Amino acid sequence: MHDAQGYRPACEHRSGPFRASLQKTSQVPYASSSLLQQLFHPRQSETQNRQHQPQPPLMLQSCARDPERQIYSAVKNRLSLQRQVFSHSSTPDGRLQEGDLHALPDPWIMVIIAGFYSALHVDKKSKERNVFFVDLTRVTDPQAGSHGSTDSNYIERRGCTGMMSGIHTGTDTPSGPGVRLTRIIATIGPASADIETISNMIRAGMDIARLNLSHGSLEQHQATMTMIRHVARDLGRQVAVMIDIPGPKLRVRSLPESDRDLSLHEKVILSADPHNDEIGIGPADYIPVVCEGDAILLADGAVLLRVTCVGENICAEVVSGGSIRMGAGVVIPGRRPDIPYANDELVKNLSFAAELNPDFVALSFVGSAGDIIVVRSILSEKQVQIPLIAKIETKNAVDLFDEILAAADGIMVARGDLGVELPIACVPYVQKEIIRSCNKAGKPVITATEMLESMVEHGRPTRAEVADVANAIADGTDATMLSAETSIGKDPARAVRMMAEIACETERHLPYHKILDERRLWHETGPSGIISYSACYLANELESRAIVAFTRSGITAERVSRCRPGNPILAITPDEQIARRLLIRWGVIPCIHTPIHTADELFFIALELAKERDLITSGDRLIIIAGNFAGVQGRTNMIKVQNVP
Ligand SMILES: Nc1ncnc2c1ncn2[C@@H]1O[C@H](COP(=O)(O)OP(=O)(O)OP(=O)(O)O)[C@@H](O)[C@H]1O
């Protein structure tokens, strides 16, 4: 039966067991019981096996660069649970036969894998078997797969509505020099909050603009956010906005002048209620916990004081002099009052963020998972859900990192404060550990502060700064962040350009095969995770130029990104906010497109959008993954190697 557009619903004409599998599983022949025993263990034991037994080689060594065999082997080896099903159902040379099907009684799992070209009108002429669908469904639950959706309903099986209809003709091409995979976050401040500078920063490669509520007024930030959205739209580029919320950080709250120079041995008074020449600090709760002899570090450790007496105010002597500004951070190592994370200021700032609805909210001075939960509930009372990035900048947060990682949507290694809260020599190692844990958990991680610090004043960074950026990328950071370089620096766009150049050059040398191999045990164990991992494997093996991930929720693209393929991931999604939120993920180039209804349309759009973004040329290969075919909604279950005509 054909629909109005003349397309047969996918799979409709397939005969026998395949059709049965989509409708009534009871008609399907059972596999032999010995096969059953060999094949199916509870999921838990699969995980245990993965951990304790040596894994089979990832790829059949005999597989040349033949897409069909590569796909087969990649998927087969990852779906180790179903290994025998594939072997059993394939021809002696390892090729799959169309219509392969094995169904097993409750509570076992039914597996379908098929070379699908004829059913979906794909590659009919070339007869290339380069599309495979992997489908795992609980036999007794016809609804299985429709929950916990990643791509639910994205690809509706209704027929083509016009292939070009949804293509945005804007010029949102990959940013920066070449196709960069590392994301760049740049802080907007007095040096950059104007249309021209923001345009130049976007052109230079800014993916995410950070507005730090610790400085400037809310009105200024609101105006800046509006400006960023307008400029991004005018340039046809996706740019996300991150609002950074101050936590209960002790800061300089008032000074007699905007800047103050503190000289060696000078006696100063720090007060919650300052008079004359005193330095105002707050919150006031810190003052009673300070003791004589304590060190006080100001402005990220640039200035050091020693406490000489404490009463209503703190008296101190300058041990290492320098200049301080309004809003400068004040750190008293080892002293922290027991005050709740949520206070009136936090609620006010979150209300502001909720109104602006940025793409990310970064939380300063998070001390535990509970702090993140509190913020999430404040935001959900305001009917908004914004990904929360926990800034790790205290010893407490390092100690409780695992629970913070579990509660947050992403992590920032906020080295400015971390470097004064911890002995500074500990920062590089802690940074590496944090990045690795985030990579393992599949959560995005940002490395921040002083990355190109000398560019605040100068046109070039130091060699050490360049190496710092390159090393963070090699360690697995998703994003690098510029702070003072772009907020108060001499040439914000130049700093972004420099960051982009370092990233591009570093990315050319990363050992992607080795990285992927290491991540073999890190991806999710379900079919969607396996397909995503396999896409990266194929991209590496077949030297494809890009991976195209069709994704409604963004999760499919995130899964691919966490495997760190060596080429860009074109994430095609109908949702503008999802597109912007993907900008924090390594390698993802988000692209907005209206929902797609047929496989033919899907492959066509993948090629068009990849070409439009200069990701591919004739003779290249694309790896395409998508979900929601074969009548089962809600997960990535298709993988295709697409030759570029
Ligand atoms: N909107 C602004 N208005 C005034 N000064 C700003 C503004 N934004 C940043 N700055 C200045 O630029 C410096 C770097 O900015 P950034 O926001 O990146 O600092 P930071 O170290 O992350 O801030 P924090 O003090 O929250 O740790 C700040 O210390 C501040 O002096």
Ligand SMILES: CC(=O)C(=O)O
């Ligand atoms: C980014 C930030 O807040 C820090 O490094 O402390």
